[in-house]
Amino acid sequence: MAMHTPGPGEDASRADGAGATGTADGTAVGPDDTAGGPEGGVTGDGGADAREDADAPRGPGAPLWSALGLLVVLALAAATRFLESWVPAAAEGSPLGGFAEAVEYPVYAILLGLLGNLVLSLLGVRDRLAPAFRTEFLIKTGLVLLGSTVLFDVIAQAAGPAVLQALFLVTSVFLFTWWVGGKLGLDDRLRALLASSVSICGVSAAIAAAGAVQARREQLAYTASLVILFAVPSIFLLPWLVGVLGLSTAQAGAWIGGNIDTTAAVAASGAIVGEEALQIASIVKATQNVLMGVVAVLLTAYFAFRVAPAEGGGAVERPGLRTLWDRFPKFVLGFLAASVAATLWSNGPAADPQAGLDTARALRDWFLIAAFTSIGLEFKLGSLREAGWRPIGVFGLATVFNLAVGLLLAVLLFRGFAF
Amino acid sequence: MSETPTTPASTPEPAPPRPRWRIGEDWAATVTGLVLLGLALLGVIPAGLVP
Numbered sequence: 371m372a373m374h375t376p377g378p379g380e381d382a383s384r385a386d387g388a389g390a391t392g393t394a395d396g397t398a399v400g401p402d403d404t405a406g407g408p409e410g411g412v413t414g415d416g417g418a419d420a421r422e423d424a425d426a427p428r429g430p431g432a433p434l435w436s437a438l439g440l441l442v443v444l445a446l447a448a449a450t451r452f453l454e455s456w457v458p459a460a461a462e463g464s465p466l467g468g469f470a471e472a473v474e475y476p477v478y479a480i481l482l483g484l485l486g487n488l489v490l491s492l493l494g495v496r497d498r499l500a501p502a503f504r505t506e507f508l509i510k511t512g513l514v515l516l517g518s519t520v521l522f523d524v525i526a527q528a529a530g531p532a533v534l535q536a537l538f539l540v541t542s543v544f545l546f547t548w549w550v551g552g553k554l555g556l557d558d559r560l561r562a563l564l565a566s567s568v569s570i571c572g573v574s575a576a577i578a579a580a581g582a583v584q585a586r587r588e589q590l591a592y593t594a595s596l597v598i599l600f601a602v603p604s605i606f607l608l609p610w611l612v613g614v615l616g617l618s619t620a621q622a623g624a625w626i627g628g629n630i631d632t633t634a635a636v637a638a639s640g641a642i643v644g645e646e647a648l649q650i651a652s653i654v655k656a657t658q659n660v661l662m663g664v665v666a667v668l669l670t671a672y673f674a675f676r677v678a679p680a681e682g683g684g685a686v687e688r689p690g691l692r693t694l695w696d697r698f699p700k701f702v703l704g705f706l707a708a709s710v711a712a713t714l715w716s717n718g719p720a721a722d723p724q725a726g727l728d729t730a731r732a733l734r735d736w737f738l739i740a741a742f743t744s745i746g747l748e749f750k751l752g753s754l755r756e757a758g759w760r761p762i763g764v765f766g767l768a769t770v771f772n773l774a775v776g777l778l779l780a781v782l783l784f785r786g787f788a789f
Numbered sequence: 790m791s792e793t794p795t796t797p798a799s800t801p802e803p804a805p806p807r808p809r810w811r812i813g814e815d816w817a818a819t820v821t822g823l824v825l826l827g828l829a830l831l832g833v834i835p836a837g838l839v840p
Contacts, residue, residue, distance in 0.1 A: 514822025704819035
């Protein structure tokens with residue numbers, strides 16, 4: 371990825387004024403792009419998209435490469451399904467039998483994705499295939515289908531604590547990150563991106579915030595890279611800590627859903643803990659996703675009325691109901707609709723309602739596995755070298771704060787939660 | 790993704806023509822998920838077809 375680096379922590383006017391970023395790096399993500407907001411088109415919501423649009427292959431061969439990339443994702447997903455049943459059977463009776471039984475499919479999927487990433491990078495074809503690695507689309511489709519496996523009364527029961535947790539957590543983590551970013555001298559726009567991504571939902575929130583504050587493109591790239599850097603180890607670390615801390619499945623799901631930044635990583639980590647944790651983690655994450663619109667409106671207002679006039683600008687989009695709707699994650703509506711439909715269907719007159727629901731669950735697993743392999747396939751370490759230590763420090767401190775406050779809220783709000 | 794120059798002094802370039810209509814990834818995932826669920830419930834995707 372060719373990225374010029376004025377340093378994310380530099381003052382925006384200095385970086386821009388120097389004219390050092392005359393290419394795509396020197397451009398802001400305009401509100402009209404929806405900066406990849408939910409309406410941002412098929413390339414809008416993926417974190418990698420913000421970084422890789424310029425690198426994406428174009429021309430007559432592009433559809434062929436995309437088709438090949440899709441085949442890679444499907445092949446890795448099929449290999450994951452094979453391994454999740456073959457490995458425990460092969461290890462049965464051996465000293466590793468218990469461990470092999472405990473390893474859930476997201477682990478295979480992400481590891482295979484990372485391995486595929488390495489092989490494709492060595493072959494020099496990874497970037498050409500990358501447009502097929504649609505983590506956001508795959509995870510959102512999987513989450514809509516996940517709605518069909520969550521009874522609506524579970525959603526209704528979890529909604530109260532999930533909303534409370536989201537409000538407290540998003541507010542406190544956002545303000546803490548903003549404060550730490552200020553102490554370390556980060557530019558206001560980068561602070562907004564980091565605070566949004568840590569407190570809400572990773573890359574999607576960063577993209578929405580980038581549109582709201584007209585952040586520079588490289589700031590979004592840094593933030594997206596940091597989100598992925600912290601999310602991938604968290605997928606494995608949090609389920610381990612859940613066991614160490616002895617959390618219930620509901621508390622584990624709430625903690626995971628409130629802490630890991632990207633929705634796909636939340637689903638992967640929740641699935642490692644178990645089905646019930648996956649359900650609560652998804653509900654909590656979906657609730658946080660909804661707050662993305664509110665934060666985008668508040669950020670837009672703050673930068674329009676405070677920051678832009680101070681910088682002598684004023685071209686920032688004014689917030690309104692339209693902005694709120696644009697940033698609203700529509701897949702949450704699909705998740706709720708699927709849950710209502712499945713609840714009604716299971717109580718309806720169909721002769722064997724469970725058969726259709728089982729098919730939907732199998733489809734859900736395929737989409738989730740494909741999304742998890744895409745996490746591995748999309749992972750790029752190289753761009754992080756360009757980030758500098760200050761954004762990484764801010765992100766790390768904010769993550770620790772998020773873990774602590776999120777743990778407290780999950781334990782308190784989901785104490786006694788019963789499925 | 791279209792881009793907007795941030796440097797105030799720079800000459801604004803004409804915005805590239807945007808497609809008249811396009812579906813966002815969020816909506817695409819929602820529609821795909823619900824359609825697949827409907828097909829599964831109605832038996833159009835037969836049980837056992839998806840491993």
